[in-house]
Amino acid sequence: MKLVAPVTFGSFSHEGKSFSPDKEGFVDVPDHLVELAKSHGLTLPAHLAPAITPEVEEDLRSQLNAALADNKALLDTASIQEKHIGELEAQLALVQQAAHAAQDDSNVLKGSVAAQELRIAELEQQLAASQQADDDDTSVVVEDVNAMTVRELRAYLTGKGVAIPAGANKDALRVLAQPAQQA
Amino acid sequence: MSLNDPKKSLRLIKTAFGSPEQLHPELTKAFTQSGTPTAGLTAYDLQPGALHLYPVDTPLRNRTPRVGTGIGTQANWKAITGINVNNVSAGLGQGNRGGVMATSSQDYMAAYRGLGLDDYVTFEADYAAQGFDDVKALAVQGLLRSLMIGEEKVILGGNTSLPLGTTPTPSLSTSTAGGALAAQTWSVICAALTLDGYLGTTVTSGINGQIIRTNADGSQDTYGGGSAKKSANATIATTGTTSQIAGIVAPVSGAVAYAWFWGAAGAEILGAITTINSVAITAAASGTQLASALTATDSSTNGLVFDGLLTQVVKGGGYYAAQPTGAAGVGTPLTADGTGGIVELDAALKWFWDYYRLSPTTIWVSSQEQLNITHKVLNSQNNGAQRFVINPQQGAIAGGDLVTSYLNKFSMQGAKSIPILLHPNLPAGTILFDTDEIPYPLSGIGNVKQIKCRRDYYQIEWPLVSRKYQYGVYFDGVLQNYFPPAFGIITNIANG
Numbered sequence: 001m002k003l004v005a006p007v008t009f010g011s012f013s014h015e016g017k018s019f020s021p022d023k024e025g026f027v028d029v030p031d032h033l034v035e036l037a038k039s040h041g042l043t044l045p046a047h048l049a050p051a052i053t054p055e056v057e058e059d060l061r062s063q064l065n066a067a068l069a070d071n072k073a074l075l076d077t078a079s080i081q082e083k084h085i086g087e088l089e090a091q092l093a094l095v096q097q098a099a100h101a102a103q104d105d106s107n108v109l110k111g112s113v114a115a116q117e118l119r120i121a122e123l124e125q126q127l128a129a130s131q132q133a134d135d136d137d138t139s140v141v142v143e144d145v146n147a148m149t150v151r152e153l154r155a156y157l158t159g160k161g162v163a164i165p166a167g168a169n170k171d172a173l174r175v176l177a178q179p180a181q182q183a
Numbered sequence: 184m185s186l187n188d189p190k191k192s193l194r195l196i197k198t199a200f201g202s203p204e205q206l207h208p209e210l211t212k213a214f215t216q217s218g219t220p221t222a223g224l225t226a227y228d229l230q231p232g233a234l235h236l237y238p239v240d241t242p243l244r245n246r247t248p249r250v251g252t253g254i255g256t257q258a259n260w261k262a263i264t265g266i267n268v269n270n271v272s273a274g275l276g277q278g279n280r281g282g283v284m285a286t287s288s289q290d291y292m293a294a295y296r297g298l299g300l301d302d303y304v305t306f307e308a309d310y311a312a313q314g315f316d317d318v319k320a321l322a323v324q325g326l327l328r329s330l331m332i333g334e335e336k337v338i339l340g341g342n343t344s345l346p347l348g349t350t351p352t353p354s355l356s357t358s359t360a361g362g363a364l365a366a367q368t369w370s371v372i373c374a375a376l377t378l379d380g381y382l383g384t385t386v387t388s389g390i391n392g393q394i395i396r397t398n399a400d401g402s403q404d405t406y407g408g409g410s411a412k413k414s415a416n417a418t419i420a421t422t423g424t425t426s427q428i429a430g431i432v433a434p435v436s437g438a439v440a441y442a443w444f445w446g447a448a449g450a451e452i453l454g455a456i457t458t459i460n461s462v463a464i465t466a467a468a469s470g471t472q473l474a475s476a477l478t479a480t481d482s483s484t485n486g487l488v489f490d491g492l493l494t495q496v497v498k499g500g501g502y503y504a505a506q507p508t509g510a511a512g513v514g515t516p517l518t519a520d521g522t523g524g525i526v527e528l529d530a531a532l533k534w535f536w537d538y539y540r541l542s543p544t545t546i547w548v549s550s551q552e553q554l555n556i557t558h559k560v561l562n563s564q565n566n567g568a569q570r571f572v573i574n575p576q577q578g579a580i581a582g583g584d585l586v587t588s589y590l591n592k593f594s595m596q597g598a599k600s601i602p603i604l605l606h607p608n609l610p611a612g613t614i615l616f617d618t619d620e621i622p623y624p625l626s627g628i629g630n631v632k633q634i635k636c637r638r639d640y641y642q643i644e645w646p647l648v649s650r651k652y653q654y655g656v657y658f659d660g661v662l663q664n665y666f667p668p669a670f671g672i673i674t675n676i677a678n679g
């Protein structure tokens with residue numbers, strides 16, 4: 001039998017006979033010395049299987065049958081799983097479709113909501129402006145008018161768009177301011 | 184000093200008083216502690232009696248019963264080894280008698296041997312030791328202890344009847360890497376060793392061939408030193424300067440070790456003693472003994488002792504297994520089974536059950552196997568197979584683990600725990616299965632093995648024929664093993 005010699009293998013001798021590797025690194029060893037040669041580091045070529053005896057053949061056959069049974073079981077399991085996966089994928093497609101539809105509806109709703117929100121914002125701005133005007137009107141009371149100086153009265157009346165007669169004194173200005181306040 | 188010359192006398196006296204150290208310097212020194220323990224006026228603090236700092240470990244001898252009824256030249260016994268060995272059916276035909284069963288029996292014998300050692304004390308040694316120790320008592324005490332140690336080795340591996348023969352010729356191979364051998368043609372010789380041959384040898388001292396011993400009375404005895412006849416030499420050529428050689432011999436039944444010689448043909452030198460049947464030779468031999476110095480005979484047996492357990496197992500049908508050669512120089516260690524067990528131990532225990540329905544009671548191992556068994560059991564892939572009993576007391580957990588027993592799965596008593604014990608003389612690579620009881624009803628065996636003596640330990644103070652007190656301590660007996668199949672060995676076990 002041809003065995004493979006390690007790269008650093010020199011030679012192998014037994015009972016006066018020497019065995020050396022050929023150019024390809026194989027050592028031709030008699031069958032009865034194979035085990036001994038293995039102890040010296042020689043190995044079986046990868047493509048060579050051990051000698052097949054009936055016992056070994058039976059053992060290999062039982063191993064093969066066991067492996068086949070295992071594979072069949074695995075294949076059966078795999079086919080069942082594939083079928084189940086197909087069903088799951090169909091269900092997933094339906095779910096995705098429903099999700100897309102829901103997404104569209106959602107977008108429409110989102111647009112509507114956005115318009116509504118925009119409108120609300122405008123209304124809120126208007127309301128704020130109105131409240132600001134109201135606040136401006138009600139921000140000055142009689143006591144305030146009475147406490148204002150001439151300059152402040154003029155500024156207040158000018159801001160309200162009230163025409164101020166020439167030569168109007170402090171009291172005249174206060175009178176002019178009262179209607180504005182009341183208004 | 185001259186009395187006739189007063190002037191001269193006066194001058195001398197004057198000189199002496201003036202500088203006395205010039206005349207007698209030793210009288211004028213001060214008292215200082217001496218530089219050495221035994222110089223000057225220094226007391227010597229010596230504890231009376233010598234200490235005895237040597238081991239006397241004889242576990243097999245201590246556990247083996249001794250009986251003293253031996254007579255004749257050998258112990259003889261017969262044993263029934265099987266009943267209905269042909270397995271005749273017990274079924275009966277109507278009105279018929281049963282089939283006749285067959286009984287097997289075997290004759291056994293073991294020749295008595297005298298074991299003993301001698302020593303002497305010279306008169307002068309006795310005088311010199313008085314007040315310190317009793318050297319005559321020490322001599323006899325040392326003789327008894329040495330005899331017990333020697334007896335232990337014989338009980339374990341004495342070999343009087345199993346010649347190892349000629350050691351097989353080594354098979355060699357070379358590698359161009361891993362060593363430091365010079366390029367040359369190397370010659371390798373091997374000699375298988377018995378226990379006696381292994382215990383008494385080192386690479387430095389060399390192995391023993393035939394030994395011619397001169398005794399205390401001047402007589403001579405010749406016996407084998409425990410080495411088989413050396414093999415024929417095998418040769419192989421190396422190249423370069425980094426080569427190594429692997430050597431393998433077929434395992435020899437009864438051998439526990441192998442001595443390897445290598446060098447140029449005709450000049451092979453002892454370089455290694457292995458406890459497996461292979462060697463890796465990476466450098467020139469470091470010993471001094473030449474293979475050519477060995478006697479060209481088989482020196483493995485010793486006619487002065489009796490067969491020990493290792494020999495009886497090989498001869499008597501006990502369990503014997505040698506680990507496969509494995510890689511040369513590496514060998515094959517014990518194999519963990521992955522579930523907390525050892526494959527080889529289980530195989531042996533199964534054999535005892537399958538063939539004899541019995542279980543060994545002790546597994547004797549060397550330190551190498553003790554360590555390796557522990558590692559293999561604890562490194563099991565399935566640690567759930569092990570049971571740990573932990574003392575929860577604080578500080579009670581110690582580092583390190585030791586497998587102290589092995590659970591026999593094959594016993595009529597169910598799982599049986601077999602102690603694993605270290606033996607001081609068991610070589611690395613060999614395990615001994617020992618049995619103290621046979622589980623057979625009415626076997627008639629009190630002791631499975633015993634030392635049967637014609638005369639147990641005795642001391643003789645020999646008559647004075649010179650100015651020496653001469654002593655001898657002896658006994659005469661034999662290891663009587665009633666059932667060798669109850670014992671077993673696994674050998675050729677590599678370290679790992």
